[in-house]
Amino acid sequence: MLPAAPPGGASTHVPVIPQPRVPVPQVDHVLLALPPTAASASVLRALRSEGVSVSPVGHGIGVLDAVRARDPALIVLDVELPGPDQASVLAAVQSESPDTPVIAVTPRERRAGLLHLLRGDRDDYVLRPFAVDELAARIRLRLRMGPAVDHAVLRHGELVVDTEFGDVTVDGQQVSLSPTEFALLKAMLGEPGQVVSPDRLAREVWSEPASANLVQVYISYLRRKIGPERIRTVRGAGYVLEP
Incomplete structure (x- = not known):
């Protein structure tokens, strides 16, 4: 037998209890501007396996466009990437995205010339050839640190001091x-x-x-x-x- 209808013919109403919204986790995005080598491929796999969103760029021409399109949380830029002069690319990236930290990858012999281009409060560098684990760990650490971090490179005008390696440059020249x-x-x-x-x-x-x-x-x-x-x-x- 069907249950009797409520008086007046009104239908039974079951209240809907709103469910709490589950926040969507924010995924950090990294622009990985490295030559297409086995080492860079390993870094790419290591970061993606941990849930980090990564865009690989293998040529200097595409770096600035990728920065504009993806608005990354971190940029890894090899200073010897094929294409335009990477000092100019680095300056353009810093101008386009001034709050985004950059990890520059450089051979040891170009380190001194690179230091005066880095912003001491947010940028970093890694020497090449690098260990895959080292670069991946540096990227993870930099993402955790947020938009600014104390750094071993101190800068005052055109005077740049690397307190880790003991390098000093004045107007781009090593002293x-x-x-x-x-x-x-x-x-x-x-x-x-x-x-x-x-x-x-x-x-x-x-x-x-x-x-x-x-x-x-x-x-x-x-x-x-x-x-x-x-x-x-x-x-x-x-x-x-x-x-």
């Missing part, structure tokens, strides 16, 4: 510094544009007490190598590292 000169420059880069006292430099550079005269001597050595206009003396106060 050779002694360990003490390098430590002095690194200490000044901690406060670029600010007056740094001789006492503070002495404490940071020398493990034993050093006189203001010794600091002055090494400041003069440093000026000869990076340019006298880049270190300004503030009489009675200390020194300022200018851009």
Whole structure:
């Protein structure tokens, strides 16, 4: 027997309980601009196996178009990719997508010339030939770090210092510094544009007490190598590292 209809002939209404919306996970997209080699293919497979969206580009001509089309979270760019001069491509990519970090892949002999092109707060580089695991790990780490990260490359104007490898470039030219000169420059880069006292430099550079005269001597050595206009003396106060 069918159940009796409700009074007035109204139909039975079963309320629909709305289900909570499940957020769709955001997938990071990486533009992998590397020559088509076995190593780059292995990196591509490793990233895709972990759910990372990857667009491979094997020629410099397609890099900028791919950046515009895919808006990647990270760009990996080989500086010896076939096609246009990759220094120009790198500059165009940075201009087109200024907040997107770049990992440049470079042979060791071109590293010094590359440093002044990198933005120290977001870009990185890997030496070629690279280990597949190393590059894949660097990409994963950079994606986790977000849009900006402290970096081993410090830049002040056209002065670029790689604190990991000890390289220094001025106006794109590599400069050779002694360990003490390098430590002095690194200490000044901690406060670029600010007056740094001789006492503070002495404490940071020398493990034993050093006189203001010794600091002055090494400041003069440093000026000869990076340019006298880049270190300004503030009489009675200390020194300022200018851009």
